[in-house]
Amino acid sequence: xxxxxxxxxxxxxxxxxxxxxxxxxxxxxTSCEACATAVAQLRQVVGWAHGYEGKPPKVDVxxxxxxxxxxxxxxxxxxxxPPKRSGERVRRFVFTVPQLLAAGIALxxxxxxxxxxxxxxxxxxxxxxxxxxxxxxxxxxPLGESFDIDGNDPWTVAVVTQLEEQYAEAIADLESxxxxxxxxxxxxxxxxxxxxxRTIDEAVEQATVALRRDPAAVYLSExxxxxxxxxxxxxxxxxxxxxxxx
Amino acid sequence: xxxxxxxxxxxxxxxxxxxxxxxxxEPNARLEIQNMGGEIVVRAWDRxxxxxxGDHSRxxxxxxxxxxxxxxxxxxxxxxxxNIVDYEITVxxxxxxxxxxxxxxxxxxxxxxxxxxxxxxGNVSVKGGGGEVYLRSVQGTxxxxxxxxxxxxxxxxxxxxxxxxxxxxVAESVSGDxxxxxxxxxxxxxxxxxxxxxxxxxxxxxxxxxxxxxxxDVALSxxxxxxxxxxxxxxxxxxRSRFDLEMTRSGSRRRPIFTVGTGSASVEIETFSGDVRFFxxxxxxxxxx
Numbered sequence: 001x002x003x004x005x006x007x008x009x010x011x012x013x014x015x016x017x018x019x020x021x022x023x024x025x026x027x028x029x030t031s032c033e034a035c036a037t038a039v040a041q042l043r044q045v046v047g048w049a050h051g052y053e054g055k056p057p058k059v060d061v062x063x064x065x066x067x068x069x070x071x072x073x074x075x076x077x078x079x080x081x082p083p084k085r086s087g088e089r090v091r092r093f094v095f096t097v098p099q100l101l102a103a104g105i106a107l108x109x110x111x112x113x114x115x116x117x118x119x120x121x122x123x124x125x126x127x128x129x130x131x132x133x134x135x136x137x138x139x140x141x142p143l144g145e146s147f148d149i150d151g152n153d154p155w156t157v158a159v160v161t162q163l164e165e166q167y168a169e170a171i172a173d174l175e176s177x178x179x180x181x182x183x184x185x186x187x188x189x190x191x192x193x194x195x196x197x198r199t200i201d202e203a204v205e206q207a208t209v210a211l212r213r214d215p216a217a218v219y220l221s222e223x224x225x226x227x228x229x230x231x232x233x234x235x236x237x238x239x240x241x242x243x244x245x246x
Numbered sequence: 247x248x249x250x251x252x253x254x255x256x257x258x259x260x261x262x263x264x265x266x267x268x269x270x271x272e273p274n275a276r277l278e279i280q281n282m283g284g285e286i287v288v289r290a291w292d293r294x295x296x297x298x299x300g301d302h303s304r305x306x307x308x309x310x311x312x313x314x315x316x317x318x319x320x321x322x323x324x325x326x327x328x329n330i331v332d333y334e335i336t337v338x339x340x341x342x343x344x345x346x347x348x349x350x351x352x353x354x355x356x357x358x359x360x361x362x363x364x365x366x367x368g369n370v371s372v373k374g375g376g377g378e379v380y381l382r383s384v385q386g387t388x389x390x391x392x393x394x395x396x397x398x399x400x401x402x403x404x405x406x407x408x409x410x411x412x413x414x415x416v417a418e419s420v421s422g423d424x425x426x427x428x429x430x431x432x433x434x435x436x437x438x439x440x441x442x443x444x445x446x447x448x449x450x451x452x453x454x455x456x457x458x459x460x461x462x463d464v465a466l467s468x469x470x471x472x473x474x475x476x477x478x479x480x481x482x483x484x485x486r487s488r489f490d491l492e493m494t495r496s497g498s499r500r501r502p503i504f505t506v507g508t509g510s511a512s513v514e515i516e517t518f519s520g521d522v523r524f525f526x527x528x529x530x531x532x533x534x535x
Contacts, residue, residue: 018311186349189366192385192403196420196439203439203460207518210481219479219501219516226458227439230420234402237384241366244348 009038167228174235181242193238200231265300265308271317273338274359278318283349284330290339290356290374297336303329342377351386360395369404387422405441423462432511438462442520446527449474453511464515465523473507476524479516487524 008017012025029036182190204227211220273294279286284302296317300308306329311318321331330349337343342359345352351368354361360377363370369386372379375393382388387404390397396414399406405422408415412430422441426434429447435456436443442462449455449472457464463483468474478485479501494505515522 186367189384196402199421199439203518207460210518217479217481217501220481220518223458223460223516223518226437227460230418230437230439234420237382237402241384 009035013039167232170232171228171235174232174239177239178235178242181239184242185238189241193234196234197231200227200234203227204231263302263304263306265298265302267310268295268297269310269312270294271296271312271338271341272314273340274342275314276316276342276344276359277335277337278316278344279333279335279346280320281331281333281345281347281350282321282329283347285332285351285353286345286347287332287334287353288343288345288355288357289334289336290341290358291336292339294338296338296341299334301332306331308333361393388419449511449513451510455511455513457514458516459520460517461519462517463520463523464517465525466513466515467527467529468506468524469527471507472511473509474505474511474513475509476504476506476513476515478502478504478522480518480520480522482519483517483521485522488529489524489526491524 008021008025012022017025025035029039178193185193204224207220207223207227211217211224214220271294277288277296298308298310298319300321302308302321305324305326307322307324308331309320309322311320319333319335321329323329337357339356339358341357342361343354343357344362345354346362346364347368348365349367350365352363352365352370352372354363354372354374356374358374358376360379361372361375362378362380363372364380364382365386366383367385368383369389370381370383371387371389372381372393373391375390375395375397377395379390379393379395379397379399381390381397381399382401383404384402385404386401388399388401388406390399390408391410393411394413397408397411398416399408400417401419401422403421404419405425406417406419407425408417408427408429409425410428411426414433415426415429415431415435417424417426417434417436419438419441421439424436424438424441424443426436426444427446429445431447432450432453433455434445434447434453436445437456437458439460440462441459442464443457443459444465445455445457446467449469451473453474455474457466466476468476468489476491485502491504491506493502494509
């Protein structure tokens with residue numbers, strides 16, 4: 001394998017060679033097993049790195065959430081407002097905070113701002129607080145609404161787990177790719193990537209613990225989702241670096 | 247004798263070589279440069295010509311490939327990989343540029359076309375740019391000034407600093423701060439994991455603004471004549487304002503909503519353990535939260 005061709009293999013795989021160079025290299029590949037193997041490996045790595053870009057979350061998450069909403073809403077409505085006569089029950093589109101949390105998490109897979117939209121829907125008119133510097137807001141802001149939730153709501157926990165699982169597969173694959181190719185990265189770059197991945201992991205862990213303690217803090221799901229997305233992007237960038245150094 | 251000859255050969259290889267060539271280009275063409283190490287500096291002038299200056303070792307050549315729409319520069323070594331090249335390029339003002347490097351600092355000044363600049367170890371500094379402006383660095387600061395268009399600026403370990411920019415903005419860092427000053431935009435999405443966020447700019451009617459940090463502070467300027475709905479969420483942080491602010495609604499626990507004027511613009515602020523600060527335009531210019 002000559003220096004000249006070694007240097008051009010990555011450009012060839014990326015489709016950056018002009019017709020003349022591409023033709024010459026393809027002729028060379030027919031007689032050079034080392035270069036042909038390197039090209040095959042490069043294509044595999046690039047395929048791995050790029051394969052995640054269009055990988056959508058599993059659509060059935062929303063189906064499960066929607067089904068759960070319908071079932072729970074049905075059972076709660078029946079227990080709170082039992083129908084007076086058969087067939088008289090009026091269907092109401094009312095969502096509890098945990099349901100919006102779960103819906104928000106599912107939607108957050110598609111859009112980072114979805115939870116915010118859902119949250120605006122549950123806003124309730126309440127007190128007026130005036131804040132003037134340097135005074136602080138009180139620790140507990142009085143609210144005009146109450147929350148009928150269970151801190152260990154199994155449905156909430158299940159949906160959070162499902163959210164993590166959606167990202168887990170892609171993250172695990174990219175982490176594996178990074179581990180395999182880490183010797184190709186500059187040690188300072190690798191250290192920065194690892195430190196920042198740890199920063200993101202700690203943020204996800206803190207927000208997850210807080211959300212499980214307080215499922216009413218719906219916006220935490222958005223923080224988790226945003227940071228999982230950042231981790232995925234950083235891993236994807238790292239994988240692309242590995243591919244470019246191969 | 248032999249030692250002297252070997253030393254002479256090494257010195258000859260290490261002797262810097264200069265490339266300096268000027269040629270005609272289409273003013274709306276795109277310049278593409280990939281540089282393993284060194285510097286890429288791109289400046290603009292009012293001529294339909296491109297000047298390519300480069301400092302590199304003797305065994306490295308700068309190869310120019312041209313079509314009507316693309317001018318591509320690559321460094322090629324006579325043996326082994328091309329090493330460090332310091333490029334200084336002058337292009338027609340309206341040209342677009344796509345620049346990438348590994349151990350490379352990137353500077354772009356005065357270009358009015360689209361700009362894409364990516365590096366791994368190095369800073370990205372851009373003055374100007376229009377249309378799509380896409381900037382990225384893993385180990386370096388990303389700085390943008392005076393652009394107009396759709397901006398997407400990302401850093402990993404260092405800050406993102408954007409000043410006097412108009413248009414849609416996405417700005418993110420993992421552990422660096424995100425500083426946005428002199429901004430005129432109806433759509434801003436800024437985030438960091440452990441860094442702070444400052445926004446000093448317009449809150450336009452019907453605009454959408456999102457500022458999310460996990461452990462950093464968020465500081466937001468609110469012009470006196472603004473019409474905005476400010477939704478704030480923080481788990482362990484404080485909320486402070488340098489002016490009177492009325493909480494008109496509460497979305498949920500620890501998520502107060504402050505309405506200013508008609509509340510037309512939507513501003514979402516979230517931080518897990520950082521503080522949230524509101525101030526008037528210019529009050530915190532060039533100061534961190």
